[in-house]
Amino acid sequence: MSSSTRPLVAFVDDEQMVLDALKRSLRSRARDWDMIFFPSAEAFWDVRSDDWPDVAVLDLTMPGWSGLDLATRMREAGAQTRCIMLTGNASLKDAMAFINEASVFRYYMKPCEPEILGAAVEAALADARERDTAATPSDGAVADAESLLADRLSIGTVVLDANQAVSFVNKIGLKILGGGGALSQDGARRLRTNNSETARALDAAITAAAQTGETGFVALSDAEGGRTLHATICGDPDSPGTAGVTLFISDPDLTRYPTAATLAQLFGLTGSESRLVEQLVRGLSLEEAAEINGLKISSARTYLKAIFQKMGVVRQAELVQKALTTSASIVRADEE
CATH class of the missing domain: 3.30.450.20 (PAS domain)
Known part of the structure; x- marks a missing residue:
């Protein structure tokens, strides 16, 4: 869409007044970005090319294709565009779709202050540069x-x-x-x-x-x-x-934790060690876990060293992560 070496930022919104306001409020950014504006997702799609924009600011609710529809199609087409979604009525369901279906970089409620939106575009551009620098063939997988x-x-x-x-x-x-x-x-x-x-x-x-x-x-x-x-x-x-x-x-209402018995079987822990890990996995500090299990903090630290060795970790954060990725703490999406 642009042959310029400057970043290309696209704005898609069915309200012309919103597009005009964006043009005015972001005028100072013109020296840093090339900007293009479209009144619908279909209009954007009709002029697409292999030169996808670096960032796309999309209205969620539009006649025809929604902003989420467009972001999903772009992703399926292989675009590396960072999408920012604007919505006047955000919900948890929308947010989950933004993140999990279309990999939306950020989303904001309307009206979004120009300073916040400008900073979000800069953050998206920085993220793109960082990933391009660090990318390897297997990074995406x-x-x-x-x-x-x-x-x-x-x-x-x-x-x-x-x-x-x-x-x-x-x-x-x-x-x-x-x-x-x-x-x-x-x-x-x-x-x-x-x-x-x-x-x-x-x-x-x-x-x-x-x-x-x-x-x-x-x-x-x-x-x-x-x-x-x-x-x-x-x-x-x-x-x-x-x-x-x-x-x-x-969250006590949502989280399924591995039990002490499961942890003992998976990692070869003793009863005292597995009960200590069970509490750490639930988010308690070592001091709190020790108190619940009737241990002195010095004894808990001794147990923790043995637990690290058995679980093949060197830090408490790694211990929690490893325990939480066992089969006992994984659930299918349709079981939620």
Whole structure:
């Protein structure tokens, strides 16, 4: 669509007033991007070529093809375009479709502030550059396999980028974030809690995980006294200060955990070791797990060293991840 070496950004919306407003509000970006505007998904598709846009900002609800229809068709055609969805009536069902069917990069409620939308396009372009630099022939297959596995886990999996915005969330994670409970995400895809105390604890744990690579644990209680979520916050100790953060969120109403007996069979753990791991997998800290099992913290640490050796891991975050990817914690989509 463009022979320019500058990034190409497409905007598709059936409301001409919206397109005109986008042209005005993003005029200053013209020195950095080539921009094209279309009044329908079909109009965009009619002039498509092998030169797909780098980013496409799509209206979800349009006559004929929806924004999701267009994003899905582009993906099926092999386009590497990062899609940003704008919607006036977001729902959990929509969000799941955006992520799982069309790999939408981000989605926002209308009206979206020009500064936020501009930053989202820049983030999408940065993501494209990063993936192009790091890509190998097998990267796509690995990413698809990892996404499939995450979607089959009965524990919420949320990945934050370097700006602490949600860059990936699996199906259970979407149910948790969209369930109106202790944890949600805002229009900028940042995590939010409805309790100021847990908000501070979560922010501190995410910051520490990103900066040091250490693992943190936070209990997220509903302000109204509802169910409590347990979050295990994992950084990357090999790239502290730069890497994103992964959260594993257990919900008592949604999560199926491997039992102590199953863990003992799978990893050759003793009864005391398997009971300790069972609690760690549920999102408790080592101190909390030790107390529940009637252990001194020194004894729990001794057990943990033996558990690491038997499970072939070196960090508590790896222990949790390995336990949660056993057959006992994997569910089929049609069983949810």
